[in-house]
Amino acid sequence: MPGDQVLVAAAVPGNTGIGLTLVGDFDLTSRPCLEAALENLRDADADLHVDLSGVTFVDVGSLAVLTAACRTLPDGRRMFLHSPSPQVRRAIDFLWPSLGGLEIVMAVGGGT
Amino acid sequence: MTGRCDHPALFYRGWADYLAGTVPFIRDGLAADQRVAVAVPGPNLAVLRSALGGDAGRVHMLDMNEVGRNPGRIIPGVLRAFADEGTDTGRVRIVGEPIWPGRTDVEYPACVQHEALINRAFEGRDVTILCPYHAAELAPEVLADAEATHPVLVDREGVRVSDAFAPEEMVDRYNRPLPPPPGDCxxxxxxxxxxxxxxxxxxxxxxxxxxxxxxxxxxxxxxxxxxxxxxxxxxxxxxxxxxxxxxxxxxxxxxxxxxxxxxxxxxxxxxxxxxxxxxxxxxxxxxxxxxxxxxxxxxxxxxxxxx
Structure with missing residues (x-):
């Protein structure tokens, strides 16, 4: 049903590091879940891979949560966003034009 | 910030006025190694490009009908986007023409608010934003509004301080209830x-x-x-x-x-x-x-x- 979200912490195929897979619509109502999921992963000293290929909608607030998590990664660690929709990618490019440590990967499992 | 934002309106009555008011402004900026952008409606852009000749390549040129169709986008997406880009601290010059005779009645209040808000958005920054107005074709009320949103006015007669300058009041005046939506929406x-x-x-x-x-x-x-x-x-x-x-x-x-x-x-x-x-x-x-x-x-x- 639209509006439901699934978050799975699991490796993203083809990549080392920590994985988080998002499925469904992400808006104001799912923001606490997204924040909690990222908080749980924060202490791991590893790259963070987020698979957006199953995402049907992401609002600006959810992107703010993701980019905030990127900014608080340990030194030298990066966040990889896998398969964002063109609209999500455009919103990130527009609202966070110079965010360091963020990599966009257009195909899941494309490797790093 | 200790800089100074200049925001003159240029009232022009034909191409000769237009070029006399904009081309020296652009060339003076280039001569001083300042970054210069032009965001004006397409036909005016073509005339300016031709008048600038080889210098056009040193100017960031944008069609305001595209990038500024939504007046609410002009400050962040056009003016700040250009002014913030440079790493140097010198003055930035922009020719910005957000109001032209083809603007609709629905767009116009947003255009005036945009013009009024430029003053606050760039307060303390070394930016000059020159706004041409087609004085021969725009309504007298539009030119009166421009006198209220620009601290300095330029026309054939010269440069003068605007006695009517009152940008905050203009933001409020055009913060109007919108026409009611259709009853069957x-x-x-x-x-x-x-x-x-x-x-x-x-x-x-x-x-x-x-x-x-x-x-x-x-x-x-x-x-x-x-x-x-x-x-x-x-x-x-x-x-x-x-x-x-x-x-x-x-x-x-x-x-x-x-x-x-x-x-x-x-x-x-x-x-x-x-x-x-x-x-x-x-x-x-x-x-x-x-x-x-x-x-x-x-x-x-x-x-x-x-x-």
């Missing part, structure tokens, strides 16, 4: 649990009215941000309405909140900043945004072109 009440329904409502009606899936998705994304603002800042709930007009699909949200900072959605937000990005994205996605916000509530209307 589609309407949906929402609260925090209704955001997904708002998106389906908007995209469904937008596609039915002829928008592409891509633009319908843009409109749904924009209205989702407005509805989220209603939930978070506007009393927790609101109403979304949508209808089709000649040329546009229109969507509005209404809630009891009051947006007291007119620059919200017109300023880039730093990476660690909180808030303000939703309206910024709305201005980026829409072909026109009109807003009325007062103690009685806030209505934001988003227009997306059909076809």
């Amino acid at each position: 589609a309407t949906l009440r929402f609260d925090v649990d209704g955001l997904a329904a708002v998106r389906r409502f908007v995209s469904g009606h937008a596609v039915a009215a002829g928008l592409s899936e891509w633009r319908a998705g843009d409109l749904a994304m924009a209205v989702n941000e407005l509805a989220t603002n209603s939930v978070v800042h506007g009393g927790g709930a609101g109403t979304v309405r949508t209808w089709a007009e000649t040329g546009h699909v229109v969507c509005e949200t209404a809630d009891p909140g009051w947006i007291t900072d007119p620059l919200v959605g017109r300023q880039p937000v730093p990476p660690d900043g909180v808030g303000g990005r939703g309206l910024l994205l709305v201005n980026e996605l829409a072909d026109l945004v009109r807003m009325h916000s007062a103690a009685t509530g806030t209505t934001v209307r988003v227009y997306v072109r059909r076809g």
Whole structure:
């Protein structure tokens, strides 16, 4: 049903590091879940891979949560966003034009 | 900041005036190694490009009809985008023509608010923004408004300080109740649990009215941000309405909140900043945004072109 979200912490195929897979619509109502999921992963000293290929909608607030998590990664660690929709990618490019440590990967499992 | 923003209006009555008022301004900037941008309607851009000859390549040239079709986008997407780009600290010069005879009555109030807000948005920065007005074709009321939104006025007679300069009053004066929506428009009440329904409502009606899936998705994304603002800042709930007009699909949200900072959605937000990005994205996605916000509530209307 639209509006439901699934978050799975699991490796993203083809990549080392920590994985988080998002499925469904992400808006104001799912923001606490997204924040909690990222908080749980924060202490791991590893790259963070987020698979957006199953995402049907992401609002600006959810992107703010993701980019905030990127900014608080340990030194030298990066966040990889896998398969964002063109609209999500455009919103990130527009609202966070110079965010360091963020990599966009257009195909899941494309490797790093 | 210790810089100074200059924001003169240039009243021109023909191409000779236009070029006499803009070309030396551009060339003086280039001669002083300053960064120069021109954002004017397409036909004027072509005339300027031709007059500048080889110098046109050193000027950032934009068609205001494209980049500034939505007046709410001009400060963040055109002026700040250019002024913030440079790493040097020298003065930046911009020729910006946001009001031309083809502007519609629906667009015009947003244009005046944009002109008035430039003064506050660039306060303390070394930027000169020269705004040409086609004095021979624009209505006298439009030129009177320009005298109130620009501290300095330039015409054939020379340069003078505007006695009518009152930008804050102009922001308020054009913060007007919007014309009522059509009585038979589609309407949906929402609260925090209704955001997904708002998106389906908007995209469904937008596609039915002829928008592409891509633009319908843009409109749904924009209205989702407005509805989220209603939930978070506007009393927790609101109403979304949508209808089709000649040329546009229109969507509005209404809630009891009051947006007291007119620059919200017109300023880039730093990476660690909180808030303000939703309206910024709305201005980026829409072909026109009109807003009325007062103690009685806030209505934001988003227009997306059909076809």
